[in-house]
Amino acid sequence: MTDFAAIILAAGKGTRMKSDLHKVLHPIAGKPMLMHLLDEFEQLGPRRTVIVVGDKREQVDAALTGRNVATALQDPQHGTAHAALQARAALEGFSGHILVAFGDVPMVRADTVRRLTDTLASGAKVAVLGFRPDDALAYGRIIADDDGTVRKMVEYKDASDEERACKLCNSGLIVAHSDDMWPLLDAVGNDNAQGEYYLPDVATGAIARGDTVKVVECEAGEVAGINSRAELAAAEAQWQDFKRQEAMEGGATLRAPETVFFSWDTKIGRDVLVEPNVVFGPGVEIADGAHIKAFSHIEGATIGRDAEVGPFARLRPGAVMEEGSFIGNFVEMKKATLGPGAKASHLSYIGDATVGANANIGAGTITCNYDGYFKYQTTIGERAFIGSNSALIAPVTIGDDAIVAAGSAVSRDVGAGDLRMVRGEQLVKQGWADRFHDAMKKKKAATAKNKG
Template identity: 50%
Template sequence: MPANSSRSLKAPAYPSRTCLAIVLAAGNGKRMRSKLPKAMHKLAGRSMLGHVLSAVAKAGADKIVVVVGPDQGALEAEARLIVPDVELVIQAERRGTAHAVLAAREAIAAGYDDIIVAFADTPLVQPETFSKMRIALAAGETAIVCLGFEAKDPTGYGRLIMKDGVLESIREDRDANPDERKLSTCNAGLMGIAGRHALDLLGAIGCENSQREYYLTDIVAIARAQKLASCALIVQQDEVMGVNDRAQLALAEALMQSRLRTQAMSLGATLVDPESVTLAYDTTLGEDVTIEPHVVFGPGVEVKTGALIRSFSHLEGANVGENATVGPFARLRPGARLMQEVHIGNFVEVKASEVGAGAKINHLSYIGDASVGAKSNLGAGTITCNYDGFAKYRTEIGEGAFIGSHSALVAPVAIGAGAYVATGSVVTRDVLPDSLVVARARQTEKPGWAAGFRQKKRKS
C-alpha cells in the first residue's frame, strides 16, 4: 500500500494492518443556509472536515478517500490542506450512504485490512474511538463494527437491534416497528468493515425501503445472513453528534471548547474563568500559563511556560515566550513572536514582528513588520508605518533602544542599539546606535495670539 503523507498525524499503531478511511462529505447541508459546503464550517478554528481527517489519520489510516458531490472544489482544497495526498471521488447521484461508500470502490478493492467509514459532519469523534473500532476488527471474528450511543430521546435515530449482546441489524426510524422504536440504543452511523468482506457485503445492499435508497446500515443484516459477526461499540452521545444546522454547530463548538479547556488545564495551564476563554484546535499552553477571562485564541498560537495573558486579548498565529505578559486588550496577529519576559500592554497590536527578551510595549501602539531588540522600551502611541499603499517595509529597532511616546517610525528604517528617539518624532532615516534623534518641529509661542484670534472671530 502507498504510504500516506498524513503519517505525521498518527499514533504509531497497527504495524501489521492496513487501513482505508472513507469520509462521506457529499451532503449539501441545506439547513445551514450557507453558500459554504456544510463540512467547511468551522469548530475551534478548523473545518469539520479537517477535524474528521485529522482523527482518522491519527487512528492509523494509510489511505484516506473523501466522497464529495459535484462542483465542490472548496472541499477538495480543504482536504488537501490537511492530507496532501488525499483521494477525492465524486458521488454524482445521492442514492444513500452505501451508494456513497461504493464511490470509493477502487480504493476498497485494493485490499486494506480495515475500512473506516466516517462522516464529515460528525466532527467530535476522537482518534481513540476510531482506534477501538480497528482493534475490534483486528480480533478476526468481527466483520462489522458500528458506533452506537444511548439516546435520551431516540426519535429519528436508527436503532441497534441486539440479541444476547450480539448486533443483529440496524433499523432506520422510519422503517422500525413500534417495539423497535422503544429501543434507546441508537446508531451513530460510523462504521468499521473488515476489508476482505467489504465489496461482497456492500454489493449485496438493496434499496427496498421507504426512501428507495441504499442504506449502509443494511450491511449488518447482510453480514449476519452470511454468518459473519457484527458488534456495537457504545460511546457518549455528544461524541457522535451530527451537525446539520447553525444551532447544532454552536452546540458542537461548545462541546469542542469544553474538551479543549479541560485538556489545557490538565496539562498545567490556569484558566481563571474557563467558559469565557475560546481556544483553537491547536492552541498550545505551557505549564503555569495563566489565562484571564475573555481571551480568544485563533489557530497557530503557542504560549510558553509562566506567561500571563490578560483579559480581552486576541491572539492568532503568534508565539509567546516564557514569563511574558500580554494585555489586557492586546492583539497578537500572525507572525508575532515574543521572547521571554516581554511586556505587551493594553491596546497594543503586534503583527509579523519579533520582540526581543525583556522588551516593553505597554500602551496604545502598533508594531508591524518589525524587529524589536531586547530590553527596548517603546512609549505610548508608538507606531511603525509599514505600508505605503502598495508594499510592506520593515522597521529594525536595536537592543536597549528607547522610543519616546507618540513617535512614528516610517519604514524602511533602522534604529540603532541604545538610541533614544525623542517624544513625538517622525523618524524617516536610520538612527545611529547610542544617539538622540529629534524629528519634530521646534516649538514656538506667540503670547496673546489666542485672545486676539477669538476677538477677531466674534467681530466677524
C-alpha cells in the same frame, strides 16, 4: 495490525446549512470539520482514504490539495450504501479493514476506531458504533446482547414499541474487512419508502447470513452530526469545552473558562494565566508563565516565558514576544519581534520590526512600515527609548541605548547612544490667545444682539 482504509461520505447537499460553502468545510475552532476527521484518522496510519463527494465537489477537491486522499463521485445519489460503493475503484487492490464514516460527524476519535477494528480481530465480521443519547428521538436502534452481539438493527419508523424503548442508537459508522464489506454492500437492496440503499443494511445482511456483528459504544457527543448552523455552534461549544478542560489539566489557569476561545492548534504551557474574553486564532504558542489579560485577540503569534499581553491587545501573524516582554492595552503587533524584557505599554503599532532587549516603546508610537507598495523593516536596538507619539519611518534603525524624543518623525538611522529630536520649532506669541478670545467674545455678543 491489519491494514486500514477509510471511506468518508461527503456527497450530501447540506441544504439546511443555507450556505454556498460545502457543509464539511465549515470550520470548528478554525479548521474545517472534514480536516478534523482526516487528522484524527491519520493517527491510525490509513493505507488509503477516500472522500465520496457530490454537490460542490470542486470545493472539497481544492481543500484537499496536498493531502494523500482520493475522491470519488456519487452522482446520482441513492443513499449511504450506494455512496460507499463509489469508493470501490479507489480502493481496488486494498485488503484490510474498511471504515465507513461521515464528513459531517467530525468528533470521532482514533481510539474509538481502534476499538471497532479490534472487535473484528476478535472474530466479528462487522462492527458498528452505537451511542446512548439523553433523548433517543428518531434514531435507528441497535438490539444487542449484553456482550455486544447485535441481534437486529432497525430504523425508528419500523421499530416496535419494545424496540423503541431500547436506548442504544446507531451512529451509522461501520467497519468490516474488505473481503466482507464489498459483498455486503453489493447485497444491499432499496426496498424501502425512499428507494435508497442504506448503510445499516450491511450489518443487517451480515446477521442474515449468520455472521457475528458486534456493537462498540461511545459517548453521544462523539458522533453528533452537523446539519445546521445551530448544530455547528453546538459542536464548536463542545470542542471548546474539551480544549478548555485540556488546557486546565495541563496547568493553565483560565479565570473565566467559558469566555476563552481556542483554535484547533493552540499550544499553551504551564502556569499560564488567561483572563476573561480572550480569543486565540490559529498558530498560537504560549510558553510557561505567560499572562494574557482580558479582551486580547491573538493569532499566529509566539508568546515567550513570563511575557505579558494586554488587556485589549492584538497580536497578528508573525508576532513574537520573547521572555519577559510586555505589550499593554491597545497595542498591535504584526510580523515583529519584541526582545526579552522589552515593552510597549499602550496605544502603539509595531509592524515589520525587531525590538531589542529591554527597549521601551512609548505611547502612541508607530512603525510606518508601508509606502502603499512595499513593506519595510524597523530595527530598534537594546535598551533604546522611543518617546511617546513618535513615528519611525521604515526602513530605519535605532541603535542600542538611543533615545528618540517624544513627537519625533524619524526617517534616518539613529546611532547607538544618540538622541534624535525631530520637531518643528516652537513659536510663542505672547498675549495672542488673550487678544483672540476677546475679539471672538465681542463678535459673538454682537451677533446675538443683532438677532435679538
